[in-house]
Amino acid sequence: xxxxxxxxxxxxxEGRAANLPCNHSTISGNxxxxxxxxxxxxxxxxxxxxxKNNETNEMASLIITEDRKSSTLILPHxxxxxxxxxxxxxxxxxxxxxxxxxxxxxxVKP
Amino acid sequence: xxxxxxxxxxxxxxxxxxxxxxxxxxSQVTMMFWYRQQPxxxxxxxxxxxxxxxxxxxxxxxxxKFPISRPNxxxxxxTVSNMxxxxxxxxxxxxxxxxxxxxxxxxxxxxxVV
Numbered sequence: 001x002x003x004x005x006x007x008x009x010x011x012x013x014e015g016r017a018a019n020l021p022c023n024h025s026t027i028s029g030n031x032x033x034x035x036x037x038x039x040x041x042x043x044x045x046x047x048x049x050x051x052k053n054n055e056t057n058e059m060a061s062l063i064i065t066e067d068r069k070s071s072t073l074i075l076p077h078x079x080x081x082x083x084x085x086x087x088x089x090x091x092x093x094x095x096x097x098x099x100x101x102x103x104x105x106x107x108v109k110p
Numbered sequence: 111x112x113x114x115x116x117x118x119x120x121x122x123x124x125x126x127x128x129x130x131x132x133x134x135x136x137s138q139v140t141m142m143f144w145y146r147q148q149p150x151x152x153x154x155x156x157x158x159x160x161x162x163x164x165x166x167x168x169x170x171x172x173x174x175k176f177p178i179s180r181p182n183x184x185x186x187x188x189t190v191s192n193m194x195x196x197x198x199x200x201x202x203x204x205x206x207x208x209x210x211x212x213x214x215x216x217x218x219x220x221x222x223v224v
Contacts, residue, residue, distance in 0.1 A: 034212050041147070043202055043215035046111070087152070091212060100145075100153040 004088045009105040012082075018075040020104050022088030025069040031092045033064060035073045037084040038103070044087060047073065078108045112137050112205050116216030123193055123223050130189045131219045133203035138183035141206040144176070147218070148199045156201075159186040193223045 005023040012018040024033060032051050036044040048055055048062045050071070055062045061074040075082055087103040113136040123129050133142070142159040157165040157178055165178035180186045190197050203216045 032212075036213075036215075041200055041218065041220070043114075043116075043204075043217045044153070044213075046212055046214070049212055091206075093208070100155070102152050 004090060004101045006086075006088055006101055006104045008102060009107070011107050011109060012075075012078045014080060014108055014110050015077055018073075018078040018082065018106055018108070020073040020075075020086050020088075020106065021070065022073070023070045024088070024090050027068050027090050028092065031090040033062070033068075033071050034089050034091055035060070035062065036087045036089070037082075038087065039081075039084040047086075049091075078106075080108050080110065082106065083108045111207055111211045111214045112139060114203060114205065114214055114216040116203055116219060118219055119217065120220040121222070123221065125194055125223055127193055128189055128191045129193065129221060130187050131201055131203075133186045133188070133216055135184045135205055139205040139207065140183065142180065142186050143204045143206070143213075144178060144186070144188045145202045145204060145215075146199045147202065153202065156188070159188075159203075190221065193221075195223045197221065198223045 032049050034049040035047040038044045048057055048060050050062045050064050064071045085103040085105050115134040117132045144156040145153040146156050147153045155168050156171045156176055157167040159165050159178050159180040161180045161183055175191055177189045200218045200220050202218045204213050206213050
């Protein structure tokens with residue numbers, strides 16, 4: 001199963017875009033990239049996912065490189081409530097998610 | 111996506127005792143998982159709860175310590191047995207819906223062993 005690498009922490013000014021990178025260089029062709037976030041040790045919350053095309057929803061945008069070896073989660077206008085740990089993980093159709101990386105602790109500052 | 115109810119939300123337990131955590135899903139799901147999150151750490155998969163058969167445990171986790179039940183497609187329990195302070199963690203259940211919706215997680219059980 002593919003593993004992911006993320007920076008341990010990032011800061012972002014309130015109102016600015018937060019760009020969170022993720023490296024998944026060993027991703028397989030049938031594996032999707034998923035992003036979750038965890039606030040105050042609650043259960044992780046789904047944000048967005050994609051296979052190879054860029055995706056956008058009401059929460060965020062996901063940019064996946066053409067070779068699929070890395071991706072970037074974009075929160076277009078970060079708020080203080082976006083302060084959380086963000087996890088990038090890869091999942092195949094069988095749902096085998098064995099590796100949950102360290103995530104990025106995003107601190108949004110006023 | 112499914113809604114998961116996890117109980118209890120937190121507990122403080124004595125060393126040597128056992129705690130059973132319940133996970134109820136509002137729809138039938140094939141794949142259900144149990145995770146542990148130690149303080150300041152990421153999530154670690156404990157086991158996959160299989161309906162009608164024994165759970166599949168990850169390396170470092172054993173059935174005697176973490177027995178799991180899965181009597182039907184909407185319910186599972188995880189027991190933390192013979193607890194020690196090292197078992198103090200957040201325990202989370204999760205279900206997989208397929209690559210359309212991915213995983214949904216319960217709100218977690220914060221366990222403190224004293």
